[in-house]
Each structure stands twice: as structure tokens, then as C-alpha cells.
Amino acid sequence: MGSIWYGNYGAASEMSLVTMLLIVGQLMGAGMVVILLDDMLRKGYGLGSGISLFIVANTSETILWFAFSPVTMSSEFGVEFEGAFIALVHFLMTKNTVWEAVRQAFSRENGYNLSQLLGAGGIFLVLIYLQRISTEVKVIHQRFPGWVQSYRIRFFFTSNMSVILQSMLISNFYRISQVLNARFHHSQLIRLIGNWEGERIIGGILWYAAPPYDLTEAIAYPHRTLFYTAFVCFLCAQFSK
DSSP states (O other): OHHHHHTBTBOGGGOOHHHHHHHHHHHHHHHHHHHHHHHHHHTTSSSSOHHHHHHHHHHHHHHHHHHHOOOEEEETTEEEESSHHHHHHHHHHHSSSHHHHHHHHHHOSSSOOHHHHHHHHHHHHHHHHHHHOEEEEEEEOSSOTTOEEEEEEESOOSOTHHHHHHHHHHHHHHHHHHHHHHHSTTOHHHHHHOEEETTEEEESHHHHTSOOSSHHHHHHOHHHHHHHHHHHHHHHHHHHO
């Protein structure tokens, strides 16, 4: 209901009650389908954990779309492509210098840029590497001297559930802040909690709990980047207990 009130599905004032109920029912039905599919996968009708599988599939689809989307959009520089790699090729063909094309492809704010994609790819590689780190401990039974068994201990002993819970918790605060900011934008208290410009947070306390938009912003505000990293790690550690 908060998403409808905020206007994610169109102006709420122009929607009928039936339309709102249909949207809510669709979202609830989709959640129930995901839970059902996850239960089926956990019972052996598939491979691995259902939630993890859905996350990987959705993330892979999003990254591919961000990288190679052929959709065009209008900006202050003219017509641009939404996909980061396609935009880079377009910039190389239209800009005066190669440096200007590469700089805009890595730092543009009106669309997906290469720094976001490379950052996401780097994080994936680091997580895959850390996930594979493990050590084997030799277990010897006192009553059977010749019996030795290896017990594998992984470096990451938790699942992705702590990250999911952390994301859900912060997303709820973001959504509430967006709704309040849209309705009471002139309130100093509301803007102190979170100041929004469209879908992007630009100030307030929640600004420190939001990830940097791109690599340029992360370098420009190192204190925010460090606080966000420490905050996410702290919450994930608490949820993992």
C-alpha cells in the first residue's frame, strides 16, 4: 500500500479502489508463488535453495539488461542508450575524443554507467572467492585410534539470509521516508530523516545508510562509503547470530 500511495504504479488519486486491490493482490500472489517454489526446490524438485536461485536469476537478468539494453532515452547530451556497454560504443562513435567518451560512460548519472557494472562484477568475484575459502580439520576418535575423518569449515558459515533481512529492513525505512518526503516535503524533521529527489536520496540520516550511486560518488564521500560498509556488515553479523 505504501508503494501505491507513493505513486510507483501511477498517481494514487487517479486509481480506483478495485485497481489498488488488484495491485496488492498481485504482489501478495507473487510472493506466495515464490515461497511455494522455494519449498518445492528444498524438497528435492530442483537444484539448490530456491531463494538463492531466484536471487541469482534476477540479478543476472538485471545486470545483463543494464549492460546491453538497446532502449534509448533523452538527456541533456541528446539521445543515449540505456545499456552501459552499448552507450560506450555510441559515445565512442559520437564524441570528439576517446577520453570524453570513456569519462561519460563511466560517470553519467542519467543512466547506467560502467563503474556500477564493474563494481558489481568485482563484488561478485570477491564473494565467490571468499565463499570457496575453507579449511579441513582432522577429527580423531579416542576409542578408535586409526579412525580419522576430515571436517570442512567454511570461511563464510552463514547463508545469504542475513543480507536479505538487512536489505528488507533498510528498504522499509527507505519506503516510509519516501512516502513522508513526498507528502511533507517542507518539514525539516522529515528532510532530516531522508531528503529525496525522485527515487534518489540526496541527504538526511538515511543517506548514510544508502549505497553510493557509483564509484565517483563513493570516492567523493569516503566517510559515507566507510559508514555504509560498516553498517551493512554490522547488521548482517547481528542477523547471522
